Each structure stands twice: as structure tokens, then as C-alpha cells.
Amino acid sequence: MSSETAVGQPGQDQVAAALPESASLAPKPAVPLFGKARVLVRWESALVVALALTILLGALTSRQFLTSENIFSNVCLLYGELAIMTLPMTLIVVSGEIDLSIASVLALSSSLVGYLWDQHWPMPAAIGAALAAGLACGAFNGVLVTRFGLPSLAVTIGTKTLYAGIAEIVLGPSIITNFPTSYTTIGVNPVPGTHQLLSYSALVFIVLAVAFAMLLHATPFGRSVTAVGWNKEAAQFAGIRVKRLKTLLFMVSGLVGAMAGVLYTFRLSTSEPDNGIDLVLPVVAIVLLGGVSIFGGKGTMLGVILAVLVYCGLQSALLLTNFNANALEIVTGGLLLLSVLIPNGGELAARARRFMNRYRVSGTQ
């Protein structure tokens, strides 16, 4: 609070103008958008408005948008795994790291399920092995980042290729499609008792979203995650076991990625090494759209959940119009830009004002 009020004071303002506003990766204190009304204009509120507008747009442009069929097959089924992966990614980004390998873990898990099933493993064992592999992938990331002290951005670019590569080795040229119908129906049928609305992947997302939200916001562990993201050294001195915590987060990410891989396999009834491989950047985009700071320490699960809904709703609404399906990602890009530009709008205006003032002063001399 102290730093926020200080910026508003006239004497401090010039100091603030002279001080560097880091254009760097360093986190900086939140600048009030409209003074103390900041609470009212939280990013989550903006997302709620965006969600309302999305639903309005969808309902106005197509009669199909609000039908349970559209919600089930064009939202829940299509984006279930993507939504699931945003949850562990949120925790990791809040802790100040990033995991770009999560979609490759999905691909590896999908390939393993297919390969082991093809090798006549019982399905539960194959799923168990895939989840264990995901956990191992996450642990490997975690060890490289925490014990070797390597930057996660670089490490997970490497392991992204590595895990996707292992998936290719596992399956080779074959594509496995002969999955038992008792499992593939899980992938494509709605959960009974939900009025044909929710897919199993959406159900998993909802359960995990509640669990992750409670974990992040209502447990000591979650507060530690935020603390580590805000200031690693301070968290360390406060007694938080930073390395262990981060390793754990990467393992959670691997496990959830593998879960998404299993669901993905059953949805498409196909096991291929490039399953879902392109999902990683959308996952990061949604998390950032949800108001999570890329520098860590800031972000709420509510924001990310809302961002998931906005993203999926908008894409599905545009799909129902005759929008070029391949150009849908322009929405992702546009939203992402807005998500960083709008919260910075206040600061931007202040800097423009300062610039004008300086110009006026130098003009009179």
C-alpha cells in the first residue's frame, strides 16, 4: 500500500519519474489504475464483463450458441484438455517459473497409453504408467530448474522437444486406434446427469479448478507459491523450502499434463506422437489472459478460470459464424495484447502526461 500511495504524492511523483521503470523481467509494484478504486476495477471484473459480452455475441450471432449440443461438443469436448492444463500452469507461473513442456507431456502420455495398450497391457495399467511417466517428466524439469539452477524458460524449451521426441520413439510410425469402446465412450459422451452438457474432461476441469483454487488461495502451500513468485529470497528466509516447492509444482504439472493426455487419447480414439503438441502456447496465453503476472507472485485461479471461459466461448462463437477457423488465434493474440495493455493503461497515460510536461517545460526555456 505504501508504495502505491507514494506514487500519487506530488513530491514523490518527480522522484518516480526519475527512477527507472524497469522494462525488464523485474516485478514492479502494482500501479493504481484509478487510485483507491483499484479494487473495483480488478482484472477479474473485466473478465466477467468480457465473458458476458462473449455470451451476448454468441447468442446474437447464432441460435446454436447456447444450445446444450454446442456447449457440449464445441466447447467442453474441444477445449477440455486445454482447460485442464491451464490449472497447473497457473501455479507454476505464479511461482515465477514456466513450463513449456506440458503439451509434450500430453503427447508422451497419449503415445504411452496407445503403445502399452497395443502391447496388451490392461488399460488401467497403461493409464497408470502414462501418469507415472508424466510425473517423472515433471520431476526431471523440476530437478533441472531447482537443483541445477537453470532457467525454466530455457530448460522446458529443451524438454518440450525431448518429451515429444520420446513420444515419437515410443510409437514410431504406428498410430494406435483400436481402443476399447468402454474407454473411448468416456472421451466422447457427456457425463450422465448433467443434461448432456458436460464432457468428462470438463468435469475433471471443474473438480481440479476447485481443488487448485483452494490450494492456491486457502492453504499455506498456496500462499508459499505466491510468496516464492513475489520474492524468492524473502520466501527462502521466511522458511519456505523453495526448491522442494518448485519441484513439486513441476511434478503436478507433469501429472496433470499426463491426465490431459489420457483424456485426449480417448476423445480422439487415437494415439499419435503429435497429439496436442500445439496446445502449449494457448495454455500460456490463457493463463496470462487470466491476469497472472509472467514475473510471478500475482494471479488468481478465478481469473484463469474466467479466461478459460472467455477464450473457449469466443472461439466457439466465432466458429459458428463463418470466421476462418485457421485464423481463430487472432482472437487469442488480440485478447492477450489487451490483457497487458489495459492494466498498464493508467501508467501509460501518466507517462504520456509526464512526457508532455517535460516538453512544455523545455519549450518555455
Added chain:
Amino acid sequence: MSTFAGSLRQPAGGVDGGASSRRLADLIFRAREFGIIAVLIVFVAVTTSVQPRFVNSQNIKFIFSNAVIFALLAMGETLVVVARHIDISVGSVLGLSAYLSAHLFSQVSGMPIVGVFAVGLAIGLGCGAVNGAIVAIARVPSLVVTLATLYIYRALDVIIVGGGMVVASTLPNSFLAIPSSSWSELSSVPYLAMVIAALVAFTAYCLRSFRSGRELYAIGSNPDAALLAGIPTGKRVFTAFVLSGGVAGIAGVLWAATYGTIDSTAGYSYELTVVAAVVVGGVNIFGGSGTVVGAALGALLLATINQALYVLGISSFWDPAIDGFLIVLAISLDHWITVRLTSALRKRSLYHVV
């Protein structure tokens, strides 16, 4: 402080502690590029001993034609990365430039090749300027901005291309010959590789010796200190993004000349490979250290490895896994060297003070 920057950042140049430690630093800095060259030589030697036809001119030509585009992109990316930023939109810029520039040949009769390069460059500079302006003026994280423009440029590409594509038959032969033309039939190093090498050398010189080049390292080492020292950080960062975009634009034209067939997927998912090449080349992902020569060599190493795996008859299914493993290995090795170097420098400078 960025929390995941690692506590042991390599100071850029001008290290305290006198000439001896500076010489040591110089040596190991240079050794880093030597390290990549050594790995390259060992790799080529081992591959050749197993499969002698690896060093025939056809293979070498192939490696260079693959490497030049990535080397070029890695060079542009390095300018941004040393300033502690990142540009992951280069793949989309490449795609946009590749289609729009190659499309000109069928649209405008008698289109000069130089004009096509100019258009590609202009597209790249424009895209880079948008990235740079948003990053420098709005002061928002470059990872987010370029992730957004990655999608936007690609979507523009998709909208412009539609279902169409440019095919090699609409392109003049002299244009398609650019990537492979060389001194003589026997010479395996294409002109293009020499031109790119010269460009990389020139950029390396600018980064090392020009004031603005040094300032990029200063910004990457400590942005706040750089600003207080009077460096126009916004302007420098903007320029770095513009150059990175421009280089990606040129790379797009070369991509068109190399592959001949261009649809809206040109350069798709190149961005992380480029960052990988930069990191393998010893550039610190959190800015402040690294050279364009290293980055270009990193790209060459990755291209060589891919071709070697092919020549050795290792199933192409192993390619990505080996690539990924090598990237992780390179990052670990580089980090290990940095830690060693830092402690060595600290000892030296203590000794000097006492």
C-alpha cells in the same frame, strides 16, 4: 530482481579486478564459442568415421541451406535476448514475409529480386516495429507481447493466404537458385552462407564495439542501472526488436527461395527452435551475455546434428529426442561454465584487492 534469473549473472565485459581477470574472462568467453566449434568438429569427425560420405558436398550444401535461415533468425533473436527480452513472433513474421514477398513474382511481371528482398525486409521491419513499440512504450513483458503478435501475424498470414499457395513454377529460376549457388560445382559452401557469415561477423562487431551494441548488454545485465547510467533503454530495445523483425523478414524471403512452395504454414513453430539455437549458442536467456557468433554456431550445430542423424541412418523418429537432449545438455553445460567463471573471477578480484 527477476526471481528466476538465477543469482549468478555473468557481468557483461568490463569486469572489475584488473587485466588478468579480464584476460581470463576473455579467454573463457572466447572458449565458449570454441566449445561449440569443438563439439561441431567432434560431431563431424565421429559421424564421418562411421559414415564417410557425410562430408560430401551434397550433404554440406544441405546443412548450410538449412542452417542459414536459422542462423539468421538466431542472430536477430540474440539482439533481443541480450537486452533481457525475447521475441517469439519470428516464425510468424517469417511466414508472413515468405508468402507476401514470393507472391509478388506472380502479381508483378518483371519483379526484380532485389525488390522482393526489400519488400520482405519492410514487412519484417514493420512487424518488428509493432513488437518493439508495444514493449518499449507500454513497458509490458516482451514474452506476452510477442506471444500475442505470434498469433496475430500468423492469423494475418492465414487470412491473406486463404486456401492458396505460391508454387515454385511461379518463381523465377534465378530466385530459386539463390540458396544453392556457389563458387563452382565442386565448392560446397554456397554464396549465401558466406554472405550470412559476413553479416553475422558484422553484427558481432557492432555488438562488441559500437556504443549502442555495448548498451544492449548493459540493459540486459541490469535494466535499472542502465537507465540511471543515461542509456536510452526504450530506444535501444525498440531498435533490437525492429532488427530482429527485419532479419526475420529477410529469412522469410530466403525460406521462399529455399523451399519454393509457400502456404500459410511457413515457419510454423520455428520460434522455440530459434530460441533453442540461441541458448545452445551460449547466450544467456536472461540477457547480459552471449554473442551472435555463438548463436549462429548454435544454429549450425543443430542443423549439422539433424543431417548427421539422417546420414547415419538413425531413424528420423529419434531426431527430436536427441535434439531436445542436446539442448538440455547445452544449457546445463553453459550454466556450469558460468558458475565456474564467476567464482574464478571472484577469487581473482579478491586476490587483486588484497
